[in-house]
Structure formats: structure tokens, C-alpha cells
Amino acid sequence: MPLTPEQIKQAATELTARRNSGQPGPRLPESCRPLDLEDAWQVQQAVTRGLGQAVGGWKASPPSPGKLVMAPIYQPAISRAAVCTVAFPADRDPGSVKVEPELAFVLAKDLPAREQPYTEAKIDAAVGSVHAALEICASRYADHSGLPFPEMLADGLVNNGLWLGPELTAPEAASFELNWQAGDQPAQKAQAQHPNGHPRAPLYWLANFLRERGLGLQAGQAVITGSYAGVLTVPAGQAVTFDYAGLARFEVEFRRGI
Template identity: 25%
Template sequence: MLSPEDISQIAAELAEADRTHGVIPRITARYPEATVEDSYAIQGVWRDQQVAAGRTLVGRKIGLTSKAMQQATGISEPDYGVMFDDTVYRSGDEIPVDHFSNVRIEVELAFVLKTPLEGPDCTLEDALAAIDYAVPALEVLNSHIELEGRTIVDTISDNAAYGAMVLGDVHKRPDEIDLRWVPGLLFKNGEIEETGVAAGVLNHPATGVAWLANKFHQHGSRLEAGEIILAGSFTRPMWVSRGDQVLCDYGPMGTIECHFI
């Protein structure tokens, strides 16, 4: 376990890396004794400082919930981070690439809760009952820790590598569509790069919402009504650079477009 001083120091390093869009050495290379509990403590210190500085929390992201993402990262355990209001974009927006580090895109579904959701025994059915609607989303990854050799501890400490999300315009209640079969066709500059279906996330994308509610219960907390829950990617991450035009086709849930400038 890391000391409170080490946790605060690492959180400060990550905050500075976020401010300067830089990258720091792996935490696990410098602190091989660091645990998953330490990493969530680091993330928590950083989060609380962001809220104290005036940012508004709008939801949570879940990561590493599909085999595609676990194989792409070499990490087999899901994780979560926080999302602030100033990181939410809409389809058609321009996104400044200089705001992020190691910029990649993932294909996901997001869920907006109509009622609170609490563990410890939350099921998929409980999650579906608590969801107001699903909306297609792209996640912009933003990694402030060197990628080579990183572990789940590094990723969680870095707010689960969350940078921003781009939300689509089509909302569907869980009873309006078979969410397992929502497709994702991801294009960059007119060329198709990745494909997948939402069932790739734990066999149902809302399963991650139940997992998160149960995980939060371990920390004495719950998911609140109105929160946006980004459920995890069902494709591998796609690298993007300045000038790239990104489009994702979600079939019956419409399309998302964004331009990196």
C-alpha cells in the first residue's frame, strides 16, 4: 500500500500532466508495491481536487469490459473513472487534439439513469430498470502515463484513460431495441477501421452498469439518477491525429461524426 504522501504526489503529477497534456513514467515502475486500491485512491484525490476547482461531475466511464479492449491493452479486469461536464461533445463537433495525450477513439454505448442504482447484488435486470435511455457514444482516450508495460494500476490512477466523449442524437429505451445487437462501424477519413456489436461488452452493454453499481457499493456509494454511464468499448481503440474526420455508424441508433483539429 502507498502512503498518503505518495498518493497525493502521484495525483499532483497526473493533474500537471493533464494541464500540460504530457506523459509521466509508469507508476508501477516507480512503485511496484502499488495496489488497485491505491490506484482508486489516487484517482479519488485527483477527482476531488477537480470538483473543488469548479468542475461538475456528470457520470462515470467503465473500461476494459470487452475482449477486444482487454486484448488490445493486455489488461483483463474492468475499471472505471469519472466524467466532467466540460468533456462532453456532440456529434458534428470539432475536437482540439492538443487537449489530449495518446489520442485514440473507442466505440461505445452510454446510458442515462432515471433512478439511483445501488449494489451489492445489482443484476442486469436491475440496471435495465434504472436506465432511462441508451445513446451511442465515442470515447476519446487520454493517457497521461507511458503506454508500454502499463498495468491496471496505472490505468485506474489515470482516471481510466478517459479524455472526452462524443454523444449521438438517437435515444432508445432498453425496451425499444435489442441493445446486444447495436452495431458499430468506425471510419477514419472515409476508410473503415473497426467493427463490432455491443454484445461484445460482457454479453450485454448494460451488464457493466450493474458491475459498476456493485463496485461502488464496496466504497459505500451508489450511482445517482441523471448520471451518464459510458459502458465500455466493443471495438479496439483507433489512433487519431489532427485533421482526422471520424464517423461511426450505429445502424438503428444513427451516426456520430467529429473532426479533430
Template identity: 30%
Template sequence: MTPDDEARLVRLLADLRRDRRQQSGLDPALVPPDEAAAYRIAAEVAAELGWAVGGWKIAAIKPEMQQALRTNAPIYGRVFRQFVTESPATLPGPQLLRPITECEYMVRLAADLPPRATPYSEDEIADAVASVHPGIEAAECRFAHDDRFPPLPAILADASGSGTLILGPAIPDWRNADIPGQPIVLTVDGRERRRGTAAEALDHPLAPLTWLANELSRTGIGLAADEVVSTGTCTGMILARPGETHTADYGAFGTVTVSYSA
């Protein structure tokens, strides 16, 4: 991949985000050669857009989801501030790029986690957490999921398909709450479509959050206070269509609702 190709991809991904457009396929010359290049390009796309970063998404924590996303390790991407909101939310269904609903725990940070030479421990990460919330990610990809869908590095360059994060209420006394064992049920227009737990999907939200802090630190990037991190799906993925209402029931932790307008 030449410097000119890299610049072309940065401009393309920035334009697709600005215009809320999706395209089929990608010129093979524009596919990043590896994950490191893809993440570097994702940072350049963010700089080109000039949008404030409001947080991060994590995906593919466990092997089953890694297989579905064609990777052998977790992945991450930036989420822009204007796409972090609270439940109940209404999103413009016809303008979205075939959004995927995922039930995820969201963590808001109370303190910066700057890059450093030694890895962060899970206890240090816990001390930097302001709150933990039930949530929904409405993920979007700038590439159509068809027979021309590009390789994974192209998706990583697109911030791993980041879209909108919808936060529910903060979980009281989250350190002592049974977050791993709490059943989560996703309904679409009142009909159950998915269910799961954090224990099955990612153990506890602190595990992927610690992974992200250390993965970013390794590349010279830090997490910042007030950023929101979506820690990975607990219920798998389901395509959302205009006119539908998706509700994630987290039991004692409350519900999160997103309506996709027709």
C-alpha cells in the same frame, strides 16, 4: 506507499490533467500498491481538481480486453462534466494526449443509484436508465505508452485513462431494440478500420452498467441522475491523429462523428 507519496501522486495527476500534459514513466514509489489504493487516489484527484463529475467509463469487460489492458477484471474511471458532449464533435487534436477512439454505448441515468448493502439487480438498473445512445470515447492517458509505461494501478489512479465522451442520438425504445446484435463500423476519413457488436464485447450495455453500480456501491460510492456511463468498447481501440475524422456507424441507431483538429 507512504501518505506523502500518495499526496505527491494526487498532485501530479491533477497537474497533468489541468495542463493537458503526458509524461513518460512514474517513480516506482508513486505507484499505488493495489487497485483499492488506486481507486481511492483517483477520488482524491477528482477532489483536488474540483471538477464536476459528469459520468463514468468502464473498460475490460471481457477477457480479451482484460488481457490487452493487463487486468483480470473490468476497470472504471470518472469522466468530468466538461468532457461529455454530443455528436458531431470537434476536439483539439494537437492538445490531446494521443487519444484512442473507441465505439461504446453510452447510458444516461434518470435516477440516483446510491450505495447500499444489497446488490442491484439488472432490472433495477434498467429502471434507472433515462436513455441509451451510440457513442465514441476519446480516451486519454497521462502516461506515455512507451517502454516506461507504469503498472495498471497507476492507470487506475488516472481514472483509467478517461477523456471525452461523445454521444449520438438516443435509441428509441431501447429496451426492445437489438442492441447486442447491431453491427458497428468505425471509419477513419471514410475508410473502415474497425467493426464489432455489443454481443461480442459486453453482451448488453446493462451488464457492465450493473457491474459498475455494484462495484461502486461496495466502496460507498453511488451513481447520480443525469450522469453518463460509457459501457466499454465494442470495436477495440484505435489511435487518433490530428486532422482525422472518426465516424462510428451504428446502423439503425445512427452515427457518431468526432473530428480531431489539425
């Protein structure tokens, strides 16, 4: 049975409180756990209403069986600062931060809700710039390993913010060599590969998903479309240099706050 409006409110109230306090918790009470994607979407939207924060961006990936990969990124959790202080839930390793290397498509024009689907060309025309970016990851569950996907979706799929880096110096690519280094530690390297092959494919899907739901995308919002190298663990409190070979190079320091 679908969750009732009261059960959706109960789940969202708990997840909202965890975001506000910075304290993760156990699984939601069984009485209000979302069991399917629609319930999870409704809880996610109720969290947005409960927080009362502007949506500054979205994370997205085209859907697959049993999965709907999309979540809002709240404006207060988006930073461009060279020293980025982010509120993290307490965890076992306060000296590190988990990030995902991504590209962010920043809109220059609105793509509002409407009946007619948006073409790829129309969506492309709304993109104002493309940036190197790092998704900041943390969950409102004390242990999210093995949780059913709807419970993860309700909580925003471990999104805890976004660091928006420099604009790309060349058109976005489906793959590139990724290098990163923290302080005097040895440099690390990976062959970065977009999970969908086409970094704009999730943006095209998201624009029409939100259009159908009466929401739309707004100018100024940043859309990230999937990690090129999974989750990276980088130290907090020291500068980390990233090189998206041929696309962008930048340095950022994450500081953990409350």
C-alpha cells in the same frame, strides 16, 4: 505495503497537474506508485478531489483477476457537439484522435449509496436513455505501454473524455455491423462485439460497486461499458461518419485543443 495517505496525495498531485497542463510525463516516482488495485482506486479518487470537477459519467467493465476496470469521466470532458474540441496530451501524431465505439447509458434517476444491493430491474428502471458514444482516449503517461495495471487504473485507464451521440433507434445489441468513414477515405467496416456479451452487465456491476463505496450513481451521468471494436484512430480536423448498423448513425469532427 499500502501507500500512505501522503504517498497517495503525491501521486494524485502529479497526475492532476498533468491533466491540467495537458502534458504527459514518465512513470510516477517509485516512492508513490500504486502497487495494488486498492492503492490505485485511492489515487484515482484523490485525482477527482484535486481536479474539483463534477463527475459526469463513468467507464466500467466487470472485474477480472488483477483488474478493476472503472474510472470517472469528468463533466468538462463530455461533449454532444458536432464539432468537439478536446484537450489532448502532446503526442507523436497531432493529426489523429483515438476513440472507442461504445454505448452510453444515461441515468434518469439516482442510484445512491445504500446497504441493500441494487437488482438489475432497479438499475434498468433508472436508465433514461441509451446513446451511441465514443470514448476519447489519451494517457497522462508519455508511454503507457507495458505499465502495471494499477498505475493505469490510477490515471483513469486512458480516459480523456466522452462524445455522447444520438439516442439509439432500437434496443441495444451485443453485436452489430460498424462502419466509419472520414472524408474521401475508403469506408471501413468491422463486426462490432461487446466484450462482455451483455452491454448492461458492467452497469449492473458499477452501480453496486459504487454503492458499496459510499458513492452511488447520479441522474444525468452517462455510463459507458466497453468498446465494441477496440481503439480506432480517426483523423482530427475533419468529419467522420459512424454507422452503428440498425442502432444509430452520426457524424462528428474532433479538433485538438490545449
